[in-house]
Amino acid sequence: MDFLKTLGIEEKNYGGSTGQQWLTTTTEGELKIYSPVDGKFIASVYQCSPKDYESIIQKANEAFIEWRKVPAPKRGEIVRQIGLKLREYKEPLAALVSYEMGKSLQEGLGEVQEMIDICDFAVGLSRQLYGYTMHSERPSHRMYDQYHPLGIVSTVSAFNFPVAVWSWNAMLAAVCGNVNLWKPSSKVPLTAVAVQKITAQVLKENNLSEGIFSLIVGKGSTIGEAMLNDKNIPLISVTGSTPVGKHAAEVVAKRFGRVILELGGNNAIILTPDADLKLAIPAVVFGAVGTAGQRCTSTRRLIIHESIYDKVKDSLLKAYSSLKIGNPLDQINHVGPLIDKNAVTIFKNALVQAEKEGGKVIFGGESLEGEGYESGCYIVPALVEAENHYHIVQEETFAPILYLIKYSGDVSQAIALNNGVVQGLSSSIFTNNMREAEEFLSAWGSDCGIANVNIGTSGAEIGGAFGGEKETGGGRESGSDSWKQYMRLQTNTINFGTTLPLAQGIKFEL
Numbered sequence: 288m289d290f291l292k293t294l295g296i297e298e299k300n301y302g303g304s305t306g307q308q309w310l311t312t313t314t315e316g317e318l319k320i321y322s323p324v325d326g327k328f329i330a331s332v333y334q335c336s337p338k339d340y341e342s343i344i345q346k347a348n349e350a351f352i353e354w355r356k357v358p359a360p361k362r363g364e365i366v367r368q369i370g371l372k373l374r375e376y377k378e379p380l381a382a383l384v385s386y387e388m389g390k391s392l393q394e395g396l397g398e399v400q401e402m403i404d405i406c407d408f409a410v411g412l413s414r415q416l417y418g419y420t421m422h423s424e425r426p427s428h429r430m431y432d433q434y435h436p437l438g439i440v441s442t443v444s445a446f447n448f449p450v451a452v453w454s455w456n457a458m459l460a461a462v463c464g465n466v467n468l469w470k471p472s473s474k475v476p477l478t479a480v481a482v483q484k485i486t487a488q489v490l491k492e493n494n495l496s497e498g499i500f501s502l503i504v505g506k507g508s509t510i511g512e513a514m515l516n517d518k519n520i521p522l523i524s525v526t527g528s529t530p531v532g533k534h535a536a537e538v539v540a541k542r543f544g545r546v547i548l549e550l551g552g553n554n555a556i557i558l559t560p561d562a563d564l565k566l567a568i569p570a571v572v573f574g575a576v577g578t579a580g581q582r583c584t585s586t587r588r589l590i591i592h593e594s595i596y597d598k599v600k601d602s603l604l605k606a607y608s609s610l611k612i613g614n615p616l617d618q619i620n621h622v623g624p625l626i627d628k629n630a631v632t633i634f635k636n637a638l639v640q641a642e643k644e645g646g647k648v649i650f651g652g653e654s655l656e657g658e659g660y661e662s663g664c665y666i667v668p669a670l671v672e673a674e675n676h677y678h679i680v681q682e683e684t685f686a687p688i689l690y691l692i693k694y695s696g697d698v699s700q701a702i703a704l705n706n707g708v709v710q711g712l713s714s715s716i717f718t719n720n721m722r723e724a725e726e727f728l729s730a731w732g733s734d735c736g737i738a739n740v741n742i743g744t745s746g747a748e749i750g751g752a753f754g755g756e757k758e759t760g761g762g763r764e765s766g767s768d769s770w771k772q773y774m775r776l777q778t779n780t781i782n783f784g785t786t787l788p789l790a791q792g793i794k795f796e797l
């Protein structure tokens with residue numbers, strides 16, 4: 288495992304850092320990380336104590352006082368160097384992402400590429416933190432708005448994108464003048480430790496203080512709760528399940544903090560009679576089985592017009608039969624393991640429930656045993672004929688289950704099914720019919736944060752805003768103008784005249 292050495296991962300690692308300095312607590316429990324790829328022990332990480340949390344916050348607050356004074360393009364220069372450093376470490380970091388999380392090496396490389404891309408995006412952004420100027424209603428007055436940093440921005444990331452989601456938040460937050468605190472998923476803390484060490488090199492090379500990029504590995508019940516309740520953190524970005532996000536939203540709202548929520552998705556692809564199946568079938572299969580169905584944007588429902596239903600079903604059965612399942616570091620395989628054995632149980636239970644509700648599993652569902660499958664986390668992706676209203680179809684099961692749902696009538700019927708769930712992250716339509724495509728994108732079309740035509744639901748580019756509506760939480764990360772959430776908007780009015788006219792024409796004379 289050369290990549291562990293290259294990344295500075297020891298057999299035992301500390302879980303708290305303010306930059307280059309690491310906190311040395313060892314009494315809060317040790318997370319022993321086993322790879323879902325082969326079940327082998329990789330390394331362990333010590334969790335932080337509430338006292339560690341306090342000292343990290345103190346350092347971060349001190350760092351913010353200075354960091355906010357650094358001109359934004361100079362902050363961008365630091366982020367540019369982080370992007371260069373990530374390019375240097377792309378291969379080993381991708382290998383660790385794949386080995387710790389279980390996604391294919393190609394997807395691990397893609398995830399690190401997303402980090403690099405968001406660095407480039409943030410560098411450009413550092414010269415474009417634009418506000419508006421307005422014309423004042425009063426003579427000799429100038430009015431404009433500007434964006435200021437918030438303070439400590441904290442990112443709580445999920446296991447499925449162990450590094451990219453942090454970078455979407457942290458790189459934007461950093462050029463905006465904030466300092467960052469990262470709480471990674473306890474299932475994949477090693478990649479976070481590795482990234483912390485990479486960023487620390489850049490901070491050291493630039494003689495920057497501790498506290499600009501901090502890491503805390505710890506329990507949700509202590510550290511997570513402390514963060515949610517802490518007025519020192521004006522913004523928390525949470526990626527995770529809907530119940531986790533709901534709790535975070537409630538707690539943070541009580542103290543008037545801000546949240547960016549990127550929660551569950553239940554993403555559908557619509558196949559209309561005009562769909563080009565040469566494009567659609569690979570997009571559906573990648574969307575459903577890529578990352579073993581563990582992306583927020585994974586395709587979970589396929590809404591197929593009855594006139595092409597049998598044809599689509601046959602093509603999918605054929606495609607699924609040719610899937611190679613196994614070690615994701617071996618490029619020949621399409622599908623790797625689920626994150627852990629608990630996820631396998633959840634996958635199997637979902638299939639049982641789907642059948643109970645009247646669904647029919649027409650492919651897959653088995654777990655794999657024997658040579659190469661020792662971790663017990665490998666399963667065969669499932670195809671299930673189902674109806675949209677089943678309870679299990681309404682839920683996000685974080686596994687490769689694709690529900691085939693038939694529709695009749697026109698595209699509005701399909702859109703109603705697409706929208707007929709509580710989540711609202713990603714959605715797609717495959718059609719060559721311009722009217723169908725435009726209706727899908729219209730105000731009465733898809734209600735999701737992402738709506739695509741003739742491409743799948745997953746694999747969003749970093750340049751667009753990423754997030755969704757309804758129980759997906761409403762937050763936006765990454766591209767477009769998501770950066771505005773990491774800043775506070777201030778309106779400034781300046782009187783350069785010799786009188787004091789009041790707005791709204793009010794007369795007040797002394």
Ligand code: UN1
Nearest residue numbers: 448582583584745746747
């Ligand atoms: C996630 O699953 O949390 O659109 C993020 C995609 C990736 C990001 C997914 N760019 O599939």
